[in-house]
Amino acid sequence: EAHHAQTKLLQEYASGVEIKIEIIMVHAQDHLMTTMTLLEVAKEMLALYKKVN
Structure with missing residues (x-):
C-alpha cells in the first residue's frame, strides 16, 4: 500500500502537479x-540457503 501511494505521488509530480x-x-x-x-x-x-541445504 505504501509503495502504491509513493508511485501515485511520483506520477502526479511527473505530470506537473505541485x-x-x-x-x-x-x-x-x-x-x-x-x-x-x-x-x-x-x-x-x-x-x-535452500540451494546449500
Missing part, C-alpha cells in the same frame, strides 16, 4: 526504500 513535501514524507520514503531493499536481500538469502 507536491508539497514535508520532512516526514522524506523520512517515510527512507523507511519504505530500506524495507523494500531488505525484503529483496532476505529473498535472495533464503534462495541461497
